[in-house]
Amino acid sequence: MQVTMNVNGESITRDVEPRKLLVHFIREDVELRGTHWGCDTSNCGACTLWVDGEAVKSCTVLAAQADGHDVRTVEGMETAAGLDPVQQGFIECHGLQCGFCTPGMMMTARWLLDHNPHPSEEEIREAISGQICRCTGYKNIVEAIQWAADHPATSEVNA
Amino acid sequence: MTAVEEVPISPAGNPIGFGNMKRVEDQRFVRGQGNYVDDVNLPGMLHGAILRSPFAHAKINGIDTSAAEALPGVVAVLTGAALEAIPRPSLLGDNFAWMPTLSYDTQAVLATDKVRFQGQEVAFVIATDRYIAKDALELIEVDYEPLEPVMDAKRAMDADAPIIRDDKGQTDNSITDVHGDKTWESGNAIGTAEAIAAAEADPDCVVVTQEIMYPRVHPSPMETCASVAQMDKVTGQLTLWTTSQAPHAHRTVYAMVAGLPEHKIRVISPDVGGGFGNKVGVYPGYVLSILGTIVTGKPVKWVEDRNENLVSTSFARDYHMTGKIAATKEGKILAVDVDVLADHGAFNGVAQPTNYPAGFFHIFSGSYDYPNAHCKVTPVYTNKAPGGVAYACSFRITEAVYLIERMVDMLAAELEMDPAELRLKNLLRPEQFPYTSPTGWVYDSGQYELTMREAMRIAGYDELRKEQAEKRARGEYMGIGISFFTEGVGAGPRKDMDILGLGMADGIELRVHPTGKAVLRLSVQSQGQGHETSYAQIVAHELGIAPEDIEVVHGDTDQTPFGLGTYGSRSTPVSGAAAAVVSRKVKDKARLVAAAALECSPDDLEWELGRWKVKGDPERGKTIQEIALLSHGSLELPEGVEGHLEAMTVYNPPNLTYPYGCYICVVDVDPGTGQVKVRRFIAVDDCGTRINPMIVEGQVHGGLADGIGMALMELIAFDEDGNCLGGSFMDYLLPTAMECPDYELGETVTPSPHHPIGAKGVGESATVGSPPAVVNAVVDAISPFGVRHADMPLTPANVWRAIQGRPVRVDLAVE
Amino acid sequence: MQTPAPTDYVRATSVANAIALLEEHGEEARILAGGHSLLPMMKLRIARPEMLIDINDLDELRGIRVEGDELVLGAMVTHREVLESPILSEHYAIFREAEKVIADPLVRNRGTVGGSMCQADPSEDLSAVGSALHGTVVIRNSSGTRTVPLREFHEGPYETKVGPAEMLTEVRFPIRPGSGSAYEKVERRVGDWAVCSAGVFVTVKDGVVADCGIGLTAVSAEHFCAPAAEAFLIGKAPSEENLRAAAKMAGDASDPSSDQRGPADYKKHLAEELTFRALTRAASASQGA
Secondary structure, three states: OEEEEEEOOEEEEEEOOOOOEHHHHHHHHOOOOOOOOOOOOOOOOOOEEEEOOEEEEHHHOEHHHHOOOEEEOHHHOOEOOEOOHHHHHHHHOOOOOOOOOHHHHHHHHHHHHHHOOOOOHHHHHHHOOOOOOOOOOOHHHHHHHHHHHHOOOOOOOOO | OOOOOOOOEOOOOOEOOOOOOOOOOHHHHOOOOOOOHHHOOOOOOEEEEEEEOOOOOEEEEEEEOHHHHHOOOEEEEEEHHHHHOOEOOOOOOOEOOEEEOOOOOEEEOOOOOEEOOOOOEEEEEEEOOHHHHHHHHOOOEEEEEEOOOOOOHHHHOOOOOOOOOHHHOOOOOEOOOOOOOOOEEEEOHHHHHHHHHHHHHOOOEEEEEEEEEEOOEOOOOOOOOEEEEEEEOOOOEEEEEEOOOOHHHHHHHHHHHHOOOHHHEEEEOOOOOOOOOOOOOOOHHHHHHHHHHHHHOOOEEEEOOHHHHHHHOOEEOOEEEEEEEEEEOOOOEEEEEEEEEEEOOOOOOOOOOOOOOOOOHHHOOOOEOOOEEEEEEEEEOOOOOOEEOOOOOOOOHHHHHHHHHHHHHHHHHHHOOOHHHHHHHHEOOHHHOOEEOOOOOEEOOOOHHHHHHHHHHHHOHHHHHHHHHHHHHOOOEEEEEEEEEEOOEOOOOOOOOEEOOEEOOEEEEEEEOOOOOEEEEEOOOOOOOOHHHHHHHHHHHHHOOOHHHEEEEOOEOOOOOOOOOOOOOOHHHHHHHHHHHHHHHHHHHHHHHHHHHHOOOHHHEEEEOOEEEEOOEEEEEEEHHHHHHHHOOOOOOOOOOOOOEEEEEEEOOOOOEOOEEEEEEEEEEEOOOOEEEEEEEEEEEEOEOOOOHHHHHHHHHHHHHHHHHHHHOOOOOEOOOOOEOOOOOOOOOOOOOOOOOOOEEEEOOOOOOOOOOOEOOOOOHHHHHHHHHHHHHHHHHHHHHOOOOOOOOOOHHHHHHHHHOOOOOOOEOOO | OOOOOOOEEEEOOOHHHHHHHHHHHHHHEEEEOOOOOHHHHHHOOOOOOOEEEEOOOOHHHOOEEEEOOEEEEEOOOEHHHHHHOHHHHHHOOHHHHHHHOOOOHHHHHHOEHHHHHHHOOOOOHHHHHHHHOOOEEEEEEOOEEEEEEHHHOEEEOOEEOOOOOOEEEEEEEEOOOOEEEEEEEEOOOOOOOOOEEEEEEEEEEOOEEEEEEEEEEOOOOHHHEOHHHHHHHOOOOOOHHHHHHHHHHHHHOOOOOOEOOEOHHHHHHHHHHHHHHHHHHHHHHHHHO
């Protein structure tokens, strides 16, 4: 079947099997490999991206379900104005080590801040509770998100 | 963040030397531009998938792959029989169905006669598409004849236990190591036995005995293991992109195993999404992807599922330990003895230096001053996956530290003494260093009491004990757990330490370009540790070149010198030392060039960061950048001095380094449900010189989460039929941000006297030190119920059972 | 990563169309709502439907509203909508308390009430909520609709009264002014299935329990509830002694199995302990209301 979706602002049309998972579609058919996968049972959240503005686990969505919808991935976070404050926050606060869970964490962080611009530490921890990191122990991820909340403008971003 | 020394700042805002520097690698990771193995896509690339055994122990009477081969899109299907038919032109084994392990045992690449663990590799499908490859697996028919499995290490040596390694002609399930031994001992057996016997007979002494299990757990990096193999038939060049913590070692293993010419093998570890020891070994999947590219002539990618990762790749721990600790009633430790039954799974695949079949477990005597210690480790086969040395264990130091720190806490309980006080009575003193332990380790340096008191200060230890007493009076249960650990890392001196005959000394190359920028080529392999940043800082510290002007290259055997890779926290102690040494070689060479340019003697020059200057005439000098250009130019150089500005070195460490620390964990336990909440986690580490404190702290944070995970929820258990009960993240539970508190870190700095920059390494410290802190805290919390020990994981059910006084084998299915 | 077996896919244009598609494709068709129960099973190849009928376009199945003396949730209401609904939280605290411990925020963005109810996992938290509140579901087929009480909805693990060519369209709960409610869950880690959960409502009037509902999940309580415990408590004062006795009866109504989450007697103990804690809080809330 053919699917058409808007990915990071660009209309994409591809032929897929109905069973194709959205995470595989994005990585292989759209060749955006910043979205990762790390488990088989919808537990790890490395595959997190946005569908229609909601953070979802793309390993548990079919590409067919996203047909006609809006998809945003980590590749769409940086704009001409620079890195998203979330991205900058992760750099500032050492919120990543191996980088594998990072795109998913950042997509959830941006979604959280869009709905709750000044979250408490507890709210941040709860927002990322569906995602696993094996490197950071989460403390610096929380601080990175707090940094982004405290620095909403990107005027002082380093390239 | 920790306080840092005054270091000059570069134009890009980076410290020229040690300090908090934002990571270079983050630029690509935050943009989703990391390059992991599953991101590698080559024209014509095929996809491999492995059919795995559903049985833990079964004969294979036949395999029918015809339906799978007929599925459109399937290019080839390999079985053990097919691999047996390919003779191997090498010293190690007869054919390709078997391969050597890192412990000189053999492991099946694809099963031939039998399967020996649930999840073992049975067939390999190669197809045009990942989905088709998985479809094909379902079409392969295997005629299994199930056999009784051995799922309990304690049963493995029973006279009537089924024999697992009949392929080797074994008549029992004992493991014979490469030295021909079935057990491994260290320390003073007679002295320890006598000391313990004397203490048992002495009314002024106590002896505490306890069976302690460190259950099977799994490193579970977020990225599973994977490889893309491409054989170029024309050039004979094999390129392998793979998730490897040790690309050079892997290359040599493939050369030895496959009989391929080593100079024609290129192993590339691109970005690796976490290793933690899971990516040290060579897995059948990698070998199959190599065979696949040879058979098909196309690149073959193999990426494992999470289930495959959990059930078949290197597990960690699985040690059944019986500890005995003898002490005076005043609290002076006299002796410690440990007997270990080690469950190695179906193939002996532990990864540690050849002379150390039980790894560095014999550092179990710990951080305390007493003369008598002895351990005996007996490894056995079971019908489980192979592995054992993994998950940041520092070669079994996790097991050793857990053992001693639990025993010390139990001793404190027996003596009705505060566990902090008991430790302070026994910690090694600064003047005792370098300290030779009863099992032969030479600890390099330490100020143990200083570190412990700092942890107690940050924790507010006395206030916590007061709070605990008040809460107990109200029927609320909080616990305080201390762990004091000494690690031995940075393997290691090549005369003592080799893996598969490869000495653990690492090479490094530094080249300064004509314009004064530099490139450093490492043998070690980052899986998130930030080498591209911290190694630039080491060179900056030595030479005064700005870190942004230093490129760090790693991960490609064609581009880097030989070395044994990153695990066991060895990068900073070995390769970090090498970086300092090679920088000093460049600095010394630079001095000679500067002297030639300034027409003076090299002895007339003195160094200030980035510049050789004339003593007494500081206006005259040459910067490193000027010297770089001069060394590439037409300046006449003295006799014996070659041009260019580069050096290489192979660093052979004189000893391990011994980072250490004191951790304090505070928990609240709900006895009605058994739930444990980690309220606080204080960690004071001493890893000597801190190259990048921000990175050091990040390493500690990650390890503390590991401790929470292992202590409270992580477990690979099996039922009696051989089913693995930890084969997905629904069952193998990892801590999330909700289970981890906001860690409170501190530091003391006691440099290593033998390391060129005094750094000891820290990558595994927190994984080593944290589990006993959490377990000690939980046991402390529920000790009013008469509990003196409970095995990990302390799930709500297990805590509740401990409170009820019901012992439980955590590693077997629940009755 | 595990991948589903081959399947086909169609989008329903209306509830009637979805039912017609179910009739057309028979037993091999499955409704695809949030997909967070079905797709994981398909990836494990435990579920192998040949046709997926995607109902995500059906706005008629969305929305939370008050209708007379009932709360009405469309089948496609997501877990997150339940968690954040001011309408639901105004009437019962149990919805927010339960949803906070169901799965994780990302899964809650997609998983639906209808999907979870129809999946009928023996550890489903919403099943305990539904039984506690004596909720009902509306099931529709080509002949019309019928209402089934949630305490009669389950036929066994993963089996409900929804037939092959039928769809659950709504879940309904009676509104109970003056009641208090609470949810208690023990899990090994956030996002895990319950070791045991208890969800209750209590209405205290004139110092006596006028009405109550006790729901239990993960402990094989028949129809996810403890009616004998409820009957015991009604008409009695909500004293600690009476609440403990009722909780003990809730434990007796459980018949859990031992597994890696814990031994049977521990789970039975939890059924009792968590029911007691939930009843205590619910009764207190009712008296404070």
